[in-house]
Amino acid sequence: MMGCKDKPQSPLFYSFNLDEVVPQDHLLRKIDRFLDLSDLRQHLASYYSHTGRPSVDPELMIRMLIIGYCLGIRSERRLCEEVKLNLAYRWFCRLSIEDTVPDHSTFSKNRHGRFRQAETLRFVFEKVLQSCIDAGLVGGEGFAVDASVVKADASRQRHHEDDDDWGGGPAIREYLDGLEEDDTMAVAPPKKISHSDPQARWTAAPGGPAFYAYSTNYLIDTDAGIVVDVEATPAHRTLEVQSTKTMIERLEDRFAIKTKRLIGDTAYGTAEFLGWMVEEKNIEPHVPVWDKGGRSDGSFGRSYFHFDEEADHYTCPNGKELGRNRRAFRVPRTGITKENTIVYRSLKGDCEACPSKERCCPKTPYRKIARSVHEAARDVAREVAKTPAYRRTRRQRKQVEMLFGHMKRILKVDRLRLRGLSGAQDEFLLTATAQNLRRMAKYLGTGPPVVPGMT
Numbered sequence: 001m002m003g004c005k006d007k008p009q010s011p012l013f014y015s016f017n018l019d020e021v022v023p024q025d026h027l028l029r030k031i032d033r034f035l036d037l038s039d040l041r042q043h044l045a046s047y048y049s050h051t052g053r054p055s056v057d058p059e060l061m062i063r064m065l066i067i068g069y070c071l072g073i074r075s076e077r078r079l080c081e082e083v084k085l086n087l088a089y090r091w092f093c094r095l096s097i098e099d100t101v102p103d104h105s106t107f108s109k110n111r112h113g114r115f116r117q118a119e120t121l122r123f124v125f126e127k128v129l130q131s132c133i134d135a136g137l138v139g140g141e142g143f144a145v146d147a148s149v150v151k152a153d154a155s156r157q158r159h160h161e162d163d164d165d166w167g168g169g170p171a172i173r174e175y176l177d178g179l180e181e182d183d184t185m186a187v188a189p190p191k192k193i194s195h196s197d198p199q200a201r202w203t204a205a206p207g208g209p210a211f212y213a214y215s216t217n218y219l220i221d222t223d224a225g226i227v228v229d230v231e232a233t234p235a236h237r238t239l240e241v242q243s244t245k246t247m248i249e250r251l252e253d254r255f256a257i258k259t260k261r262l263i264g265d266t267a268y269g270t271a272e273f274l275g276w277m278v279e280e281k282n283i284e285p286h287v288p289v290w291d292k293g294g295r296s297d298g299s300f301g302r303s304y305f306h307f308d309e310e311a312d313h314y315t316c317p318n319g320k321e322l323g324r325n326r327r328a329f330r331v332p333r334t335g336i337t338k339e340n341t342i343v344y345r346s347l348k349g350d351c352e353a354c355p356s357k358e359r360c361c362p363k364t365p366y367r368k369i370a371r372s373v374h375e376a377a378r379d380v381a382r383e384v385a386k387t388p389a390y391r392r393t394r395r396q397r398k399q400v401e402m403l404f405g406h407m408k409r410i411l412k413v414d415r416l417r418l419r420g421l422s423g424a425q426d427e428f429l430l431t432a433t434a435q436n437l438r439r440m441a442k443y444l445g446t447g448p449p450v451v452p453g454m455t
């Protein structure tokens with residue numbers, strides 16, 4: 001016999017406990033154990049007025065944003081709908097079944113206003129990182145760095161022309177305000193400038209059409225793959241490498257963690273960056289050296305020449321010296337070029353009589369070798385590359401790529417929703433915070449809430 005539902009749909013009273021309906025192994029329950037936002041109100045206190053209507057609770061907004069970034073809900077409008085309907089989301093936000101969910105426009109106002117002025121998202125990121133450190137997930141010695149390009153919210157078709165009016169909007173104001181002192185001007189000017197997000201960089205991905213983009217730069221601890229710092233830059237190699245210095249110094253300042261070993265790809269193997277790592281910061285470089293001295297046509301590359309540090313000259317395969325400062329200048333010169341190199345030259349007479357001239361310098365009367373002022377640091381990197389530890393750290397570098405893959409495929413951060421460099425920074429900070437929280441949940445599992453300072 002076919003049954004039918006005979007109970008009335010709406011009883012007068014319910015016995016309902018939100019805490020009981022959220023499964024013990026729910027991701028948000030695990031994340032909640034490690035999320036301590038008790039200092040948030042104090043951090044934001046000076047940005048709120050003492051009079052007027054009470055504002056929406058900032059902790060509630062941060063909790064909602066964390067749900068969005070942990071679970072790939074990118075639209076603020078949809079996030080508000082989901083929190084309204086989903087019991088686990090309500091539980092995580094400390095909302096009862098009857099509490100009102102804030103309107104999506106509140107997010108926009110707070111993200112562009114108070115949260116940005118007070119660097120709230122960095123505050124939250126650092127709170128979560130401190131929990132990771134307290135839980136023993138950060139080894140604090142070996143770090144890996146890499147960058148990934150993320151599409152900006154800017155049309156490929158609309159570029160700014162000289163006679164166009166800029167119009168308004170926070171991204172435009174940020175670009176125009178920073179035009180004078182912006183260090184992005186230190187790199188070559190971009191081919192095209194977006195009309196809606198001028199700080200985004202016109203960039204070409206291999207095998208695809210060019211687009212406007214920002215780069216997210218991650219510095220991760222190689223023990224458990226925790227992101228220890230993140231920095232947004234326009235998508236440009238030089239700026240990505242510069243941001244690594246910022247991240248390493250910030251980690252040292254805020255958490256007193258000194259980098260002992262840094263793992264990176266060839267982009268981080270420039271002479272200038274290796275010099276900074278080895279000579280200034282005493283970091284062991286696990287980075288392939290960016291070397292343009294090799295030759296593939298069988299002629300003599302740099303490795304055929306031996307450098308004598310004491311005598312300060314190279315010796316060529318024919319046993320002749322390549323020296324610097326061959327001419328005596330009245331005012332002594334450093335001999336350092338704009339590219340931070342010192343040029344060593346052979347004598348024309350030696351080369352003319354040399355049987356190997358065709359293999360060495362067939363098109364010039366003598367041989368020149370440009371030696372970087374940071375060559376000693378490059379030699380340190382070359383020595384590190386011969387060690388067994390280097391083979392292991394090459395594999396560890398893949399952890400950063402896996403985090404970028406997770407960010408784009410699972411968390412759906414493959415195109416930004418906010419504009420401007422600050423917008424990109426906000427989104428990347430929230431993504432890294434979400435990834436660290438998910439990682440803590442994975443490694444440390446379920447249990448009672450973690451009391452700060454008791455782990």
Ligand code: SF4
Pocket residue numbers: 316317318319320346350351352354355356357360361366367
């Ligand atoms: S061509 Fe000149 S620099 Fe080259 S091997 Fe001969 S002598 Fe040395």
